[in-house]
Amino acid sequence: MAVLTISTISLDTFNAILSRYTTTAPAKLVDLDTLRYVTVPTKLAERKKDGDAFLEKAEVEGLVEWKLKHGTFRPKLLQLVQSNPSPLIHDTTRSAFASLDPTSPLPALKSMTSLKGIGPATASLLLAVFDPEAVPFFSDELLRWVTWEEGGGWKRKIKYDVKEYAVLVQGVGKLRERLGVKAVDVERVAWVLGREGRDVGAGGGEGGEKTEEEVTPNDGAKKSKSVKGKDETKVVGKGVKRKTEDGKTSEGARRSTRRKTAT
Known part of the structure; x- marks a missing residue:
């Protein structure tokens, strides 16, 4: 290409x-x-x-x-x-x-x-x-x-x-x-x-805004930020379950914020 x-x-x-x-x-x-x-x-x-x-x-x-x-x-x-x-x-x-x-x-x-x-x-x-x-x-x-x-x-x-x-x-x-x-x-x-939507090359990628979660280069899995004394959990894809402090599971939801500015 x-x-x-x-x-x-x-x-x-x-x-x-x-x-x-x-x-x-x-x-x-x-x-x-x-x-x-x-x-x-x-x-x-x-x-x-x-x-x-x-x-x-x-x-x-x-x-x-x-x-x-x-x-x-x-x-x-x-x-x-x-x-x-x-x-x-x-x-x-x-x-x-x-x-x-x-x-x-x-x-x-x-x-x-x-x-x-x-x-x-x-x-x-x-x-x-x-x-x-x-x-x-x-x-x-x-x-x-x-x-x-x-x-x-x-x-x-x-x-x-x-x-x-x-x-x-x-x-x-x-x-x-x-x-x-x-x-x-x-x-x-x-x-x-x-x-x-052309990928113009040279490693620019199509990434969007960064969040606290990072996409790993190998399998696309998202790794949550570790918390002292808590288990680090992996989240793959959207809406998957993650552990809470009491050991139960809850649906993960990715949040994003947008600012409207005068340009």
Whole structure:
């Protein structure tokens, strides 16, 4: 199986995966995709020529809707964004675009996050439509692809903070330098790989969030954390029985917690 990590993928393979984007993306996203990849970037390019690039409130709302429908849907996020006055959106986006350094977009990113509902991930999207050539969008799939070799696969937990975006920018920058591709196309390749659930290789695995129980490498059995003075018991699979303090058995249930964050 070919290794498809971001540090090893070939240009031919990159382009082949990129060509599958239009058939992988749901038909219902066509209009929003056009807004995100064509309409808004074209308008910003025209405004840039006039020396006054900024985003209209309706454009920001449309981009946020694209982001929510392309990834994890958080209905309150759009409401927060809509609460920003139009003049504030004009001034904030204008200032962020004017200060943007494509090789180091973090200062502009932080400036953009002063708007309500605009976290690092959404701020990166607004910068990405301004400079699709060099500035990457902080998508779930792209971060997971960049950090694949650290483990976690397509279920890697994401914090959506500036530190993680810096890691993403560095990873995308190295790929762009090696293959000569656009940041926006790197984003789309990562999205296709994630939607297809491809194991990109090099030991990244498909693991998700870690718990107190650890999967053993040989037989997949889960070993519970030992407690002083108590017998250590093995748990295999879901819903199996484990010993309690009184020697009886009870059904084991794996618990997981999820945090909803503004991105």
